Amino acid sequence: MRNLLCFILIPLLGCLTYGxxxxxxxxxxxxxxxxxxxxxxxxxQDYHFGIPFLSQFSFHxxxxxxxxxxxxxxxxxxxxxxITNVLYSLDKYxxxxxxxxxxxxxxxxxxxxxxxxxxxxxxxxxxxxxxPYDWAVLAWEGNSxxxxxxxxxxxxxxxxxxxxxxxxxxxxxxNDKLTLGARGKIYSSIAHASSTDNEGVFTTRVxxxxxxxxxxxxxxxxxxxxxxxxxxxxxAGSGAAVANEMLSRVFLGGNLGLGVDLGATxxxxxxxxxxxxxxxxxxxxHTKDTESYVARGTHNLDGIELLFPAxxxxxxxxxxxxxxxxxxxxxxxxxxxxxxxxxxxxxxVNASIxxxxxxxxxxxxxxxxxxNNGEDWREEVGLQLFAIKRPIKxxxxxxxxxxxxxxxxxxGKLTYTIDQYSATNLGMGLSTNYNWFNFYIAVDNILKYSxxxxxxxxxxQFGFNLKIDKNE
Amino acid sequence: xxxxxxLLIWSALIMVCFTSCVKDTDFDQAxxxxxxPVLELDFIYFTLGQSDYFNSNTGEERLVVTDTTDFExxxxxxxxxxxxxxxxxxxxxxSAAISFLTEFRYLNEMDEVVYEIAIPISAGSxxxxxxxxxIENIETQGIIELTQASKIVVNVIIxxxxxxxxxxxxxxxxxxxxxxx
Numbered sequence: 001m002r003n004l005l006c007f008i009l010i011p012l013l014g015c016l017t018y019g020x021x022x023x024x025x026x027x028x029x030x031x032x033x034x035x036x037x038x039x040x041x042x043x044x045q046d047y048h049f050g051i052p053f054l055s056q057f058s059f060h061x062x063x064x065x066x067x068x069x070x071x072x073x074x075x076x077x078x079x080x081x082x083i084t085n086v087l088y089s090l091d092k093y094x095x096x097x098x099x100x101x102x103x104x105x106x107x108x109x110x111x112x113x114x115x116x117x118x119x120x121x122x123x124x125x126x127x128x129x130x131x132p133y134d135w136a137v138l139a140w141e142g143n144s145x146x147x148x149x150x151x152x153x154x155x156x157x158x159x160x161x162x163x164x165x166x167x168x169x170x171x172x173x174x175n176d177k178l179t180l181g182a183r184g185k186i187y188s189s190i191a192h193a194s195s196t197d198n199e200g201v202f203t204t205r206v207x208x209x210x211x212x213x214x215x216x217x218x219x220x221x222x223x224x225x226x227x228x229x230x231x232x233x234x235x236a237g238s239g240a241a242v243a244n245e246m247l248s249r250v251f252l253g254g255n256l257g258l259g260v261d262l263g264a265t266x267x268x269x270x271x272x273x274x275x276x277x278x279x280x281x282x283x284x285x286h287t288k289d290t291e292s293y294v295a296r297g298t299h300n301l302d303g304i305e306l307l308f309p310a311x312x313x314x315x316x317x318x319x320x321x322x323x324x325x326x327x328x329x330x331x332x333x334x335x336x337x338x339x340x341x342x343x344x345x346x347x348x349v350n351a352s353i354x355x356x357x358x359x360x361x362x363x364x365x366x367x368x369x370x371x372n373n374g375e376d377w378r379e380e381v382g383l384q385l386f387a388i389k390r391p392i393k394x395x396x397x398x399x400x401x402x403x404x405x406x407x408x409x410x411x412g413k414l415t416y417t418i419d420q421y422s423a424t425n426l427g428m429g430l431s432t433n434y435n436w437f438n439f440y441i442a443v444d445n446i447l448k449y450s451x452x453x454x455x456x457x458x459x460x461q462f463g464f465n466l467k468i469d470k471n472e
Numbered sequence: 473x474x475x476x477x478x479l480l481i482w483s484a485l486i487m488v489c490f491t492s493c494v495k496d497t498d499f500d501q502a503x504x505x506x507x508x509p510v511l512e513l514d515f516i517y518f519t520l521g522q523s524d525y526f527n528s529n530t531g532e533e534r535l536v537v538t539d540t541t542d543f544e545x546x547x548x549x550x551x552x553x554x555x556x557x558x559x560x561x562x563x564x565x566x567s568a569a570i571s572f573l574t575e576f577r578y579l580n581e582m583d584e585v586v587y588e589i590a591i592p593i594s595a596g597s598x599x600x601x602x603x604x605x606x607i608e609n610i611e612t613q614g615i616i617e618l619t620q621a622s623k624i625v626v627n628v629i630i631x632x633x634x635x636x637x638x639x640x641x642x643x644x645x646x647x648x649x650x651x652x653x
Binding site for chain 1: 517
């Protein structure tokens, strides 16, 4: 039980890099949920039905540059020293990410013309924040050792959203070489908050000839926080009222958006296939229950200048202290805005090329000895590219994989992924079929599972489906 | 398919998952995490010359000029709880041929003095201003007293008339706050 708890809790404690990279699931045609990563993935079965709420659960949590062990590892070095060391090992491009998806409903079928239709509903939580490097340094050390340094507001870049997605798509083999797929999506936002594209700096400087020792400056600040769906939840009061409101938003009661996934599979040669997909080309239009806060301006502070006015009896001096606060508020007012805004979904790009080899087999029929000359190669190797658009810059991951079918029962995929932060990420996915029942599991960074506290990149996906073939 | 291979592969993956755990870590160390920012903030500044020692309302000369400012930041709960040390730096330049005594009195909300700093400044000249630097290091009991303050009264006292004396007293100051949060 202890290990089980650890297995479940570790991702919470530790360690993920590319929260939305599903390199094991990608182009894994044995798993119906691979359609969510590439709508052009060829489905072998005639129908599929996901077990409601169990057909896909995926969870990621982690950081690009620090593991739980880096801070909490047993050591003779004081933990505050280790935090300082970690702080200076990170930069403003490091990030923390939480991504969780729960599929509520999933179904699909192949029509007589060979078009595979699929649809469903899933809930998604996505939280992404760059490491606010300058402000972490300021909070950890203060400005004393950083006189003259610029602390940039651009380092504050965070997005958080909770939404449900209703989707329906289809893929069709256009000719012998090309299969195309597309999926339409309706997003229903449950709650959203973001602060990106901020500008301006804060400095403490020594300026020769100035009135006081330092001059504290906020220069050209332009900081925005956008929220949607949060104010009404905080006004809702009781937990039950909040739950009811959130539930209504799951089923299209929130701010709505539209999106599309596109995919293609191209057979270059009999044993050489290229694939690509664009996921979440779309946006959520936040028109109700929005509240945004905008602070813009420049302010200088030299301290309190006393004027020693000659006062009559009972007369009080200037209100220096409140004047400072008032001047700051005047120079950098914080406006609360209720206007609508559009939030683009983080666009994901996948691409791959794969080479099939070994004997061919038809995986719809048990062909354990590979005597038949089926359609699919028993083994394949491939290369995959993943990219996701994030507020400051896109992130990339590169994967090499080996996949093998073991008859109709089992398909396995072994991946090796390299990205900006990790060059030792081995992942493994298995999908097994027993009669109509399909179970799959994909785990990432398995080399770190002996002590996941040291991992920076671990993910987990699993689910249960029913896959039905007419001829069975 | 070959059943043993099937079982072997699944067993391997399941073992990877279920034997995974966190080792060699001690999350109780979180209790030992201390943020210790050191903040440099400007404090009070002023320039006082001959004209400041004449009361424009009454036309009379005065030997003490006084001003008061709220300074509620010292009374904030996070300052009371987490401020461990404060170091004030006062830099005074006196180009007048008269000495000064500068007093900083920290008052609580009942206008009682809870902390006081007094800095004597020798007479200087325009050609050779007298430079005085005073560092006031406050910790332990002094911090408890300081963080009761919500306003500061500044008195600048001269021993005799400023009349017909050129030059001025200039003050610049800052505070270094040492927190442990």
